[in-house]
Amino acid sequence: MKPDVTAFFDNATNTISFVVKDPAGTSCAIIDSVLDFDYSSGRTDTKSADEIIAHVQKNGLKVEWLLESHVHADHLSAAPYIQEKVGGKIGIGKNITVVQDTFGKVFNEGTEFQRDGSQFDELFTEGDSIMIGQMRCDVLHTPGHTPACLTYVIGDAAFVGDTLFMPDFGTARCDFPGGSSETLYNSIQKILALPDETRIFVGHDYKAPGRDEYAWETTVAEQKAANVHVGEGKDKDAFIKMRDERDATLDMPKLIIPSLQVNMRAGQMPEPDEEGDVFLKVPVNKL
């Protein structure tokens, strides 16, 4: 079964959102949508999400699921906005509770912030499967970048979020709280154990030296042969050393502070104050 996949690239955050459609019908899932956020002004915008909604409406699609590969640290999720417009259930990994616990502390949230994942419609764990129309979607737990990362395998397509990137770029960082390069390496082996011809769709692309175009689709065979971090000839210990050393040089993503506060609430802003105004926090010297 080969789902129809439409990609939407967000220039501001290098994120790729996907609409995955049942080739035999109109059901679809939307994976990793983006709510635009301008940090300087504190303003949100729905331009990126509206493009996806327009695609759904133009093609008469039925949105069954709004799937998150993980709690993103570089962009805000538009899942609740899209849900309000075109429906669908919001799902994420069960280990969201670990992420909520960690960042509930970082952002000094009160008891009104539930750490049980109840903000989401569905929490998935390894081995779960859901239906999107006639398409079966199998869930792999692929932690390492974060504790709650999932890979969604739908027919011949695997949506790997931030685990693997394009073969010439490598893999995702593992230095956020709860991340682990060793865990990521093991998770990647699960993905590489899928059939060689499996299409892999990655959650970000930053180009790579010598490549002019953004790209987001590759295969298991290509990753095994050529991934610069975990492909042919690269062993686990070398990967861990490389990943940890490189991560120590990386700046935090520009939108990590707003992204975490919103995404750990399933894409909702924190509760407004008595005046109806919404505020995000900046924890000082915490990240």
Ligand SMILES: [Fe+2]
């Ligand atoms: Fe991420």
